[in-house]
Amino acid sequence: DKSEIRQLRYMLNKGLRPVEAAKLLEKTPPKERELLWNLLNQENEGKILQHLGDDLQADILSRMDANELLVVTEGLDSDDMADILQQLPETVMKELLRIMDKQNRKRVEKLLSYPEDTAGGLMNTDAVTVRPDINIETVLRYLRRHTELPQSTDSLFVVSRKDSFIGILPLSRLLTADPQVMVREIMQTDLAPIPADKPAQEVARLFEDQDLVSAPVVDEQGKLLGRVTIDDVVDVIREDADHSLMSMAGLDEDEDTFAPALRTTRRRAVWLGINLITAFIASAVIGLFEDTLEQVVALAVLMPIVASMGGIAGSQTLTLVIRGQALGQIERSNIGWLFNRELISGVLNGTLWALIVAAVAVIWFSDLTVGIVIALAIVINLLAGAMAGTLLPMILKSAGIDPALAGSVLLTTITDVVGFFAFLGLATLFYG
């Protein structure tokens, strides 16, 4: 009813911060979400839009034309505007740029020229700059002419007359310095400026390692282009870490949790299809040994154990290596050690569990042979899992394929094929 709707409208537009309203939309199923979106005042749409996940953002943007987009994106920071524009189809984006005012267009076009996942794509253009040859008192007087400094400003950037980056002047140093000292004398020059084409992941690592709040971005000639701030870096870190988790299940890190059923079905279908191929390959391997299976039905009962143990052990190695790659820990120089460690661990755990499984199998089926066969097969498959788990991500990465996405499917294929082949093949030898 009406008073409830009035309350909702108030809450969405005034009660919640834009980021909170965005979170509310993200956890609302599609129909109610559309109702909520329609209650937004137009001037809030852009501020909320920029906090939504890519998937949902693209969804809402696809229903707007260039004129609506112009109104919605008005007043956004140029980096947020560029992020939104990157979600648009080519034609709509061009149309929107055409009708934008000239100054905004120039700024946004500059940002759009850098890929989203580079320092240039992350940066803002709102850095406060000072010259090296003025004194601190002048800087303080200059700052007092601003009503406010841009968000996450922890330092001013010192630039030459031609906008070349020279150094940074942290606010904390500015505040503790003698007012008569020159900027040049107290500026810091040990922080290397970030080239605009540096990948976002590396920028994030730089911020983490050096505990930065903001950092200057420069072009090839060393000219200051803008600055990256910690809030954008935090988003990169969050997405980066989500990426491995989601990819290993064949999902996208931007996936809208409450996407409609049909879209979900379509996306999942692809992943199931790929995995079905894997399953058919495993079945084909089993099919090679139909005669043996007919003879000893205990083999059909026990064979999933061999495949599953290899898969579990392999997944542990794979996950560890993928995480190590993401943290930049794994290189050519230490992969050999890791490979050996995983092999040793595979042999030890393989032997331990092979003996236990063999004992259970011998008692269950009153058959010594089945115990010997399953013990050997488990050791072989745990070794296969260890090798595949270490080498697959290395090979995939150097082939430019995302190990988190392709790794788990390939690993399961290997441990299924090796597991079934070793177990049923050995059985055929022993029983034949």
Next chain:
Amino acid sequence: DKSEIRQLRYMLNKGLRPVEAAKLLEKTPPKERELLWNLLNQENEGKILQHLGDDLQADILSRMDANELLVVTEGLDSDDMADILQQLPETVMKELLRIMDKQNRKRVEKLLSYPEDTAGGLMNTDAVTVRPDINIETVLRYLRRHTELPQSTDSLFVVSRKDSFIGILPLSRLLTADPQVMVREIMQTDLAPIPADKPAQEVARLFEDQDLVSAPVVDEQGKLLGRVTIDDVVDVIREDADHSLMSMAGLDEDEDTFAPALRTTRRRAVWLGINLITAFIASAVIGLFEDTLEQVVALAVLMPIVASMGGIAGSQTLTLVIRGQALGQIERSNIGWLFNRELISGVLNGTLWALIVAAVAVIWFSDLTVGIVIALAIVINLLAGAMAGTLLPMILKSAGIDPALAGSVLLTTITDVVGFFAFLGLATLFYG
């Protein structure tokens, strides 16, 4: 040889920042790691130690006695010292506190009274405070008496005479304000201070939502205790995101990638053992249908397909729900919608792939019945996967069990049992 060692020693102690040296140690296998550690000057050990992962840190700490620890931790920030102390065995910790100088002990004991994963455990005690009833000029003069402000200081905290938190004075506002204005007039009071017992995860979400660089921490009476800074929050975010990924493979997020083979084997053995129980349950289900399997060997060839499709579909749902939980998106109010969506998606994808698998099976084994049986079993198992994937993490979470750790094992158990039972049970009906 000697000149190489001299070079290494120089690089470790002078050439690299402590965080870089820590990263180098983390990606070095155990033996070489020990050599590198022994090349460190004692005054660098503490600074490097605080940047190591928990697993490796505990390893190194376990080889030191209280006196060595006292030297190593000298000069660390009190929050870093508290973090290290928390890794120590009770007796060593008490001994170290006993021989520490009094002022340090008091500070560290205060921090140790808060669990590591709360705002109190994250905070530093180095906040710069001012009174509300002085003017900006006085603040600026007061700051100039410092040689430097603590790291990540983006605002001063305004406190009463009794240290009660009143508001914050951002440096950017301080710098743009009229020097004659009083602190009270320009301070911000809209940022609620963080209670010391707030969980670290929620603190991280607060920082992300409001783009904070630092925030005040208070006790129950509203007295200022210290401040949380973005660099510590970034660590929380990184670990938090790593947690889901690693737990789903039965690994710990603090796991040392280059842990020695024996330790790795011991830890992995537990996870393999748990999964072995799952595999035996699945085998027991298959064992119920030995007669049918003996009669129709095609069933043994095809049965892994049913189990695998259910497992893959279920894992996708499980991962989506676990991520949604971590982001705070999933609640009682919307889980019903999600459950329905997953069921619909399960029916649709189940039907699609059931038809395809059935067609292949009928052609492969020239047997219509096997096609009908596998089609039905796949639809049933995809539904089981969808239900288990949605409900398991909800049930586990409300039971206080980590869904990322227990979820995947339980899910596989369910999809294996349901898959084998449905497929072989239906086959027994149809062929019997």
